Amino acid sequence: MNRALRVAACAALLSLPLTALLVPPTAAARATPSTAASTYQNFRVxxxxxxxxxxxxxxxxxxxxxxxxxxxQTHFNKVYLEVYRNHVFATDEEVTRVKKWFEEKGVQVSGGITLAAGGEGGQFGTFDYEKPADREECAKAAALAAKHFDDVILDDFFFYASKSDADIAAKGNRSWTQYRLETMRQVARDLVLKPAKAANPKVRMIIKYPNWYEHFQGAGYDLEQESQDFDAIYTGTETRDPVITDQLLQQYESYEIYRYYSNIRPTDAKGGVGNGGGWVDTYSTLYVDRYAEQLWDTLFAKAPEITLFNWRPMSEAEAVKPGDRQAWANLPTSFRWQEMVSGYKAGAQANDPGPGWGRAAGYALETVDKDLGKLGKPIGIASYKPYQSSGEDFLHNYLGTIGIPIELSPKFPTNADVALLTQAAAQDPKIVDEIKGNLVAGKTVVITSGLLSALKGKGIEDIAEVWDTGRKVAIHDFINGYGAGNGDSLNDPAHDGVSDSRPAVLFPEIHYYTNDSWPIIRGVANAKGFPILLMNRYSKGVLYVLTMPDNPGDLYNLPQGLVTEIKKYLQQDFPVRLDSPDHVSLFAYDNDTFVVESFRDQPVPVTLSLLGQGVHLRNLSTNAAITAAPAAAPKDGKFRRDNVAARTDFGVTVQPHSYQVFKIER
Incomplete structure (x- = not known):
């Protein structure tokens, strides 16, 4: 179903009463997760x-x-009790009373503040930190929270968007980015941490960073110094609707952003958690499964705590609606609406409205809790995003949504056998030397066309004389291999020979010298070839240039065969890789377990390619052994890399908006 129809259908569904939306249980229905309050084994709520x-x-x-x-509806261990937001303060008496009541219920209570100043027309307003009254209010809020709590979290409005006359004068000749970063570092230290520590020397101040990390520096959010000044950080993992969005929030980001922030502020030597957890809200969710996916993906990233925003939808006497999920309503999906509804236990009060958002959260969390303990430490293709960098915005999340697992870090991946570098890496003035270092050490480095363009004239030519011509080309035919008249089509068989039925994808044209570089994968348009994956040998290593579509969303329009072939180079020795359509993601772990999750609306066949010959595969979600597919006939090695490791393939089907957990048995 296309997005316009989905939105219209959702609007119609939301107007229906809950009882009209129930569907009969499937024959393969699982046991309903308990609706009784129970402690989760693998995370806090x-x-x-x-x-x-x-x-x-x-x-x-x-x-x-x-x-x-x-x-x-949801057994929660903790609440963050906010004392200030948008010029509204709770009183000392109100905070003391509510805190006491929660503690009497056995619930841990921490504090919260949101340093925001309202806004208008849906646009967020921030304090003007050149305004004495706003500076005073900021310090007052921090002190109030610290007075009552030993742990205080800042909701994610601690940025700076004001451009008053005072701001303009204070900025001077600095860029807005430089002015705001310098100002907010001072604000954090003098107007938040200092007054909080003065009010309570034991207080732990936690800063929650939101999901728009590519643009942080432009609004004064600092992942470099500020993240270390606070006692801990927290992660906004909400990705909401991935299509009707002004923030480029793709589904995979709920996983990837937690991993990135955990590499910015990892667990310290004493076991102290640097990145305290993930945070998901209920906004812009067109169907209930989308809410569950955000919770699951945060926890697949191994967040120790999940925060549900906010109290109102978790506690209000209002029923949650299933939304636009008719296409998979009768399938055995991971979130089973009928099970959630039928297992709901009504309260003692009259006119119980049925399960709300709180029960949707509880059901989703109970579902994933039984699987998380089987998973080890997350692993992925090493990638690098320096502090205060931007470029090819959120590309890592688009790559993750086509099934390429990413482990993003603010540090250059010196020891990685394969490093994936996007345009953001150009922020590092030493990046060309670091690339050379990996190549000389016999490693593989994959750079995107965006990074290639950004490094023009900055030394990349010393590795390979390859450059972006500035011209664009629309391509819908793709070929694997090289050599005159050679190569296999990577087009989807259903479209081969009927090219006009596929959308053309706009790529930058990359120039190279024949026989110095090799177009391992290429696009063809009107009798001219264009490199999609370009190979260049340097010292003992291999440099690949991966040409990215101008619109990263066009990764979803590429033929599956093309994407799978790219994965073979990025994940040559990775324990598992996917041959699947777009919107099927892979989460892999260091104990030979992995998760495959589909964000698609229909069941999808997936081929799992496992490293090694004769390995076995078990579906931990069902405890069933998976039968290996017959070994494929070997192809002419002329168009393949040398020393390709043996692999074993398995075929599975993943239900819509669902995940499965697997274990490789050797």
């Missing part, structure tokens, strides 16, 4: 309470009613 709700909960009848509904 917190709910963030915005200051308006904090003040309302100071009424005991309101607290008792809302607590009962929230806890009955």
């Amino acid at each position: 917190a709910i963030y309470i915005a200051v308006t709700s904090t003040r309302q909960l100071a009424d005991k009848a309101t607290f008792d009613r809302e607590f009962e509904r929230a806890m009955r």
